[in-house]
Amino acid sequence: MNILLISTSDLHGGAAIAAFRLMNALQAKGMNVNMLVRDKRSSNGNVIEVGNKTINEWNFLWERGKIFMTNRFSRKNLFDISIANTGVSVTELPEFKHADIIHLHWINQGMLSLKELENIFASGKKVVWTMHDMWPFTGICHHAGNCTNYQQTCGLCPYLVDASPHDLSRKVFKQKQAVYSSGYITFVACSNWLKDLAKKSPLTTAHRVISIPNPIDTQHYCPKDKISTRKKLQLPLDKKIVLFAAVKTSDKRKGMDYLSEASRLMKQHTDNVLFLIAGNNGKEIETRLALPAQSMGFVAPENMPDIYNAADVFVTPSLQENLPNTIMEAMACGTPCVGFRIGGIPEMIDHLKTGYLAEYKNADDLAKGLFWTLFEADTETLSANAREKTLNTYAQEKIAEQYKKVYDQQQ
Structure with a gap:
């Protein structure tokens, strides 16, 4: 079985570390696993960096720039939301074509666009998506806090200066609905808390939602004197x-x-x-x-x-x-x-x-x-x-x- 993990990074941030640990755990089980990232920090040969420095920086800045302009040039909440309007292309890579399972992790900040997600879902490949925060089932936010608008179709987003019923959060939510309908996804929450929230979103209705925690190497992390x-x-x-x-x-x-x-x-x-x-x-x-x-x-x-x-x-x-x-x-x-x-x-x-x-x-x-x-x-x-x-x-x-x-x- 060939598994392809896709993550923004392999070691930068908690979600990336969790994905990297899962890759090692799956390999220990005898599976063939590779990981695509735009920000490679490890020396692991199974981690493949995609894009190039110029393209990756442009994708990152273009997304943040659009959020910045939409929010009246306010830096507040600049990194609390993502719109996935740009990213790298992965579906033509040999690692993607040879994979039996496409396993998504945290793919924001210029890694995958909504358009590329649609290409992945429509490819006919089996897709698993481990959710490290709420973004996969909200319009644009990574943590909704007390807001429950994602349980309908978003809108009136508390992260936006000009919040309205048909604001950017509603627009992206609708885009996600169309994108997700192009395939079948198994959403995996890292906690039962996140799973219960995900099930309340219309974005997961036609898909499977389960809970599996992140792994840890208990031989490396172990008691010492x-x-x-x-x-x-x-x-x-x-x-x-x-x-x-x-x-x-x-x-x-x-x-x-x-x-x-x-x-x-x-x-x-x-x-x-x-x-x-x-x-x-x-x-x-x-x-x-x-x-x-x-x-x-x-x-x-x-x-x-x-x-x-x-x-x-x-x-x-x-x-x-x-x-x-x-x-x-x-x-x-x-x-x-x-x-x-x-x-x-x-x-x-x-x-x-x-x-x-x-x-x-x-x-x-x-x-x-x-x-x-x-x-x-x-x-x-x-x-x-x-x-x-x-x-x-x-x-x-x-x-x-x-x-x-x-x-x-x-x-």
């Missing part, structure tokens, strides 16, 4: 360590305002805590926390298991999430997690069993969860439960097997 890893990283042995990690830690959607307030509340009860920050712009975060903090900067994926193992708890105060790779990685290393009850997070963190689920946008409860995990809970039990949950639910061999069944059943 905490004292040894801290010595290796030159971290204090006498402090409780709270880890926060993100590609861009200063992104408002990552919830730093709430983590900052939670640190202030925690300081009223203890000063024996160090916040460890992994990701770009970490230095900006250090000064906003009331307790001591240390930025590790960008940490390469191969080094992240040490970071997770050095921590006593991983915190994700994100305000928008589907199925965060970071929670999965931390739990695989036996590190309990604390996060808001939002998106797919409640499917990952079992409250008071593998960590703590805080009420959404409640800094007081976030602080309570961190304090409980650090000073009151049975640490060994939490750690063992977190590791067991990952092995049973997210281990790459289990996820690859689930996808193999989907490929075999696909019309």
Whole structure:
């Protein structure tokens, strides 16, 4: 069976990393898998970069430029929506022609246009589309928030300055309806939360919608001796360590305002805590926390298991999430997690069993969860439960097997 994954990138961003991990998992099952991307970051020979630098930059800028102009030259929400008006051509490539299954992932920002999606669906190839956010079943947004207009045909989009019943979101939604009707798609949500939302959209009505989580290599992400890893990283042995990690830690959607307030509340009860920050712009975060903090900067994926193992708890105060790779990685290393009850997070963190689920946008409860995990809970039990949950639910061999069944059943 020849599988072709299509993704904007192979390693840049959570969706890309999830797709890359799936490629490795499927290959371990003996399947022939290639991946097409416009932004290649790995040295993997099965990842093929399409287009060229000039074309790819033009496609990216043309889409953003049209959104910018449509929204009265406002930068607000510029990267919260996509219209897929341009992209690269893939259907004439030999990798596409030889594939039995076309498996789409996150394909925005100049990777695939709606026109090329139509060509893919009309090709007669079996198509699977893993949804890493809401864009495949909304008009233009990646996260609809409290808006439910996608459950009809969009319009009155809260991301648009000139929102109206027949605005850009409605126009693109109608285009998607026509494009999707040219073939049959198996939509795969990474969480049951996303699956339930997807089923409410008219865009998925004539297609199949299921849920399969992202995979993780549980041999790479695994428990290690905490004292040894801290010595290796030159971290204090006498402090409780709270880890926060993100590609861009200063992104408002990552919830730093709430983590900052939670640190202030925690300081009223203890000063024996160090916040460890992994990701770009970490230095900006250090000064906003009331307790001591240390930025590790960008940490390469191969080094992240040490970071997770050095921590006593991983915190994700994100305000928008589907199925965060970071929670999965931390739990695989036996590190309990604390996060808001939002998106797919409640499917990952079992409250008071593998960590703590805080009420959404409640800094007081976030602080309570961190304090409980650090000073009151049975640490060994939490750690063992977190590791067991990952092995049973997210281990790459289990996820690859689930996808193999989907490929075999696909019309």
